[in-house]
Amino acid sequence: MSGNFARFAEVGTKIIAVGKNYRDHAGEVGNGLPETPLLFLKPASSYITEGTPIKIPKRCSSLHHEIELGVVIGQKETDISEGSAMNHVAGYVLALDITARDFHSIAKKKGTPWDLAKGFDTSCPVGKFIPKDAVADPHNSELWCKVNGALKQNGNTKDMIFNIPHLISYISQYFTREPNDIILTGTPAGVSVVKAGDVIQGGLAKLVEIK
Numbered sequence: 262m263s264g265n266f267a268r269f270a271e272v273g274t275k276i277i278a279v280g281k282n283y284r285d286h287a288g289e290v291g292n293g294l295p296e297t298p299l300l301f302l303k304p305a306s307s308y309i310t311e312g313t314p315i316k317i318p319k320r321c322s323s324l325h326h327e328i329e330l331g332v333v334i335g336q337k338e339t340d341i342s343e344g345s346a347m348n349h350v351a352g353y354v355l356a357l358d359i360t361a362r363d364f365h366s367i368a369k370k371k372g373t374p375w376d377l378a379k380g381f382d383t384s385c386p387v388g389k390f391i392p393k394d395a396v397a398d399p400h401n402s403e404l405w406c407k408v409n410g411a412l413k414q415n416g417n418t419k420d421m422i423f424n425i426p427h428l429i430s431y432i433s434q435y436f437t438r439e440p441n442d443i444i445l446t447g448t449p450a451g452v453s454v455v456k457a458g459d460v461i462q463g464g465l466a467k468l469v470e471i472k
């Protein structure tokens with residue numbers, strides 16, 4: 262594990278994920294657009310470093326990749342304004358919100374929690390830490406994902422419905438954020454099934470790639 266990963270892999274880390282934050286992905290999964298950020302938690306036990314194999318959960322027959330920009334929180338915060346939100350960002354990571362889509366569809370239909378679909382062990386592969394200043398514009402960065410070399414997701418963070426300051430401010434009204442917590446900011450369209458043996462690659466602008 263590199264020093265950069267060590268920044269994140271500390272006890273007490275929270276991963277707060279935002280759902281349906283891109284219109285095109287919201288369209289492909291249905292149920293309309295959110296009026297406020299749609300939040301769910303992924304446990305710290307879902308976290309793996311880049312290159313660690315993803316375990317397909319028992320009884321899952323449709324595992325999906327979701328490439329996402331992760332925002333790494335730099336300091337303890339609660340109830341902060343949108344105006345000061347970016348001061349609380351230490352940097353970014355490229356991450357996958359691996360989703361058991363069959364479990365997810367059932368949960369949505371029944372109105373039950375998404376934990377099993379989104380929070381199982383290994384469902385959050387995370388790439389190396391990217392310092393804040395290395396990302397010129399986090400609201401205009403290409404985000405892509407390939408499976409076995411074929412391009413599946415090709416989005417841009419400019420298409421987020423709720424931008425990063427809004428997400429940080431909104432989340433901080435409900436959850437105290439601590440250093441090294443991560444906010445996954447949602448995925449663009451193109452999610453698709455991955456099977457045992459597939460290789461998933463992702464990229465953020467020209468800055469980082471994960472595999």
Ligand SMILES: CC(=O)CC(=O)C(=O)O
Nearest residue numbers: 279280281282290447448
């Ligand atoms: C409906 C979803 O897949 C929610 C989600 O995780 C997203 O990134 O959007």
Ligand SMILES: [Mg+2]
Nearest residue numbers: 327358447448
């Ligand atoms: Mg997601």
